Amino acid sequence: xxxxxxxxxxxxxxxxxxxxxxxxxxxxxxxxxxxxxxxxxxxxxxxxxxxxxxxxxxxxxxxxxxxxxxxxxxxxxxxxxxxxxxxxxxxxxxxxxxxxxxxxxxxxxxxxxxxxxxxxxxxxxxxxxxxxxxxxxxxxxxxx
Numbered sequence: 001x002x003x004x005x006x007x008x009x010x011x012x013x014x015x016x017x018x019x020x021x022x023x024x025x026x027x028x029x030x031x032x033x034x035x036x037x038x039x040x041x042x043x044x045x046x047x048x049x050x051x052x053x054x055x056x057x058x059x060x061x062x063x064x065x066x067x068x069x070x071x072x073x074x075x076x077x078x079x080x081x082x083x084x085x086x087x088x089x090x091x092x093x094x095x096x097x098x099x100x101x102x103x104x105x106x107x108x109x110x111x112x113x114x115x116x117x118x119x120x121x122x123x124x125x126x127x128x129x130x131x132x133x134x135x136x137x138x139x140x141x142x143x144x
Contacts, residue, residue: 007076007077007078009118010076010079010080010081010113010115011074011076011081013033013081013113013115013118013119013120014074014076014081014083014111014113014115014120015071015074015083016029016033017033017111017113017120017123018069018070018071018083018085018111019069019071021033021057022057022060022061022067022068022069023067023068023069023070025061027054027057027058030050030053030054030057031050033119033120034050034053034119034120035116035117035119035120035121036049036050037049037121038050038053038119038120038121038122038123039121039122039123040052040053040056040122040123040125041122041123041124041125042056042123042124042125042127043125043126043127043129044056044096060095062093062094063091063092063093063094063095063100064089064090064091064092064093064095065089065090065092065093066088066089066090066092067087067088067089068087068088068089069085069086069087069088069109070085070086070088071083071084071085072084072085072086079114079115079116080112080113080114080115081112081113081115082110082111082112082113083110083111083112083113084108084109084110085108085109085110085111086106086107086108086109087105087106087107087108087109087127087132088104088105088106089104089105090102090103090104090105091103091104091105091136095136096138098136098138101136101137101138103135103136103137104135105131105132105135105136106135107127107128107131107132107135108128108131109125109126109127109128110125110126111123111124111125111126112124112126
């Protein structure tokens with residue numbers, strides 16, 4: 001008998017990325033929670049496959065070694081989970097071609113996760129990129 005994951009299991013799977021992979025820096029879990037051909041759609045481009053996703057996490061966590069992601073709200077229906085997440089960190093490594101500023105940030109993010117066969121098939125990350133760049137001192141709207 002084949003059992004299908006419940007909404008509760010989808011929610012738990014989606015939370016593992018910000019809480020365990022990103023915040024706890026357990027990148028080995030990528031192989032456990034992401035499907036082989038998973039796709040991440042984010043503000044820094046699209047990544048397909050576990051290795052590309054791992055590389056993106058490596059780069060981001062190198063730029064922000066004290067990075068944390070706090071899940072605020074979770075809503076799930078069928079195979080899709082929506083989360084409101086607060087991201088925090090200090091810019092201590094190269095990021096998007098910018099040298100470290102030493103500045104901290106705190107921004108909100110919306111993450112939508114689609115699961116398939118008990119694994120993450122796709123994620124859409126809607127990060128407040130302008131807020132992040134402003135807090136890092138990279139983007140200054142007064143210089144327009």
